[in-house]
Amino acid sequence: MASREETAAMKRALRLARYGKGNTFPNPMVGAVILDSGGNPAGDGFHRKCGAPHAEVVALASAGEDAREGTLVVTLEPCCHMGRTGPCTEEIIKSGIGRVVVAMEDPDPRMRGKGIQQLRDAGIDVETGVLSGEARELNRVYIHFQETSRSWVTLKMAMSLDGRIATPDGGSRWISCQDSRRLVHRKRGTVQAVMTGAGTVREDDPELTVRLVDTPPGGHPVRLVVTSSGDFGDSKKIFQGRTRVIVAAPEGLSERLSQLTERANVEIWEFPPDDRGRISLESLLKRTAEEGLGHIMVEAGSVLSTDLLRSKLVNSVCIFTAPKILGDGGRPAFGDLNISCMEEVSELKDVSCMSSGIDFLVEGEVVYRSD
Ligand SMILES: NC(=O)c1ccc[n+]([C@@H]2O[C@H](COP(=O)([O-])OP(=O)(O)OC[C@H]3O[C@@H](n4cnc5c(N)ncnc54)[C@H](OP(=O)(O)O)[C@@H]3O)[C@@H](O)[C@H]2O)c1
DSSP: OOOHHHHHHHHHHHHHHGGGTTTSTTSOOOEEEEEOTTSOEEEEEEOOSTTSOOHHHHHHHHHGGGGTTOEEEESSOOOOSOSSSOOHHHHHHHHTOOEEEESSOOOSTTTTTHHHHHHHHTTOEEEOOTTHHHHHHHTHHHHHHHHHSSOEEEEEEEEOTTSEEEOTTSOOTTSSOHHHHHHHHHHHTTSSEEEEEHHHHHHHOOOOSOOSSOOOTTOSOEEEEEOSSOOOTTOOGGGOSSSOEEEEEETTOTTTTHHHHTSTTEEEEEEOOOTTSOOOHHHHHHHHHHTTOOEEEEOOOHHHHHHHHHTTOOOEEEEEEOSOOOOTTSEESOOOOSOOSGGGOOEEEEEEEEEETTEEEEEEEEEOOOO
């Protein structure tokens, strides 16, 4: 069992790991703390960004000789394979550490307990599962990527009390209050991409950049637009500026999109069309993950949001409900989700509810009913 000092060190390691948020993907966020042989803190570290030294190596370096016979407390199983950096298990064994406390196994197929086994084979005492729930929550984007090869999708929406996202003329500015909009901008700053559909681009001409709050140190998130027609009306704002824009479209639209490709910040990703001329959103989310866009926030209208939910590709939601009633003519948040009875309704887990100015914000992870 982990001692009180080790559990406290794990809490600290989890806090440290969060400093890497937004910069480590496709690697996980990892934090590590070294306790000396007397159980006193002797060093710590975290994985700053993909390609940078791993948390264990940073922590061992900061502890120096104090690591000998000490304990390494780390939020994820140390790696045992050669990646952009060398295997951490070798460094740990070389350091003379006597005990390793790990929160969770690494779901990377190259690992899955092999790192832990290597440490045990070298005579190191290894304890696992300490604060594993918190560690899984910390790395949910990474775990999802390891399990599905896809980006994590958060669906954000602002709706009225009667579940409408726009008035009959397509107006949605502003359903939510200023505080909620500021919160959305802050959330944009924590994801790698903001995704929308051509319908929203035509109707709203959105910028989808981070404003209302400080620009994140890593810059604005990538803007990702899905279209089957290549028709963006007169909208321009989303393509302006230097922030990268990805237009995901079916093959064969190159001519229609040629004006856009003249812009240095815009790139077109083509996918084979299905029989409705649409692209596979699953393929798109695999490509975004390959490109290092681990967490995507969707800010779209009903068509794209419904498509994503029906395809079970939404991982979490962030829904603002405003004290407004738009009535029957207002545009509903979602179309047909193929649900005919309560048993088929998807639910949320780990739900949080809070006020946001005069709105109400519900967030949670989607649990799909299996087919
Ligand atoms: N309140 C809110 O939170 C909120 C947020 C965003 C938007 N809105 C409102 O929503 C309305 C627009 O709704 P909408 O449903 O038309 O917009 P949307 O869902 O943003 O965009 C729909 C379009 O996305 C493209 N698309 C979706 N799935 C695709 C796929 N699998 N493959 C290829 N293309 C795909 C299609 O583009 P093509 O047209 O090119 O075929 C489709 O017509 C506006 O009134 C806007 O103000 C409200």
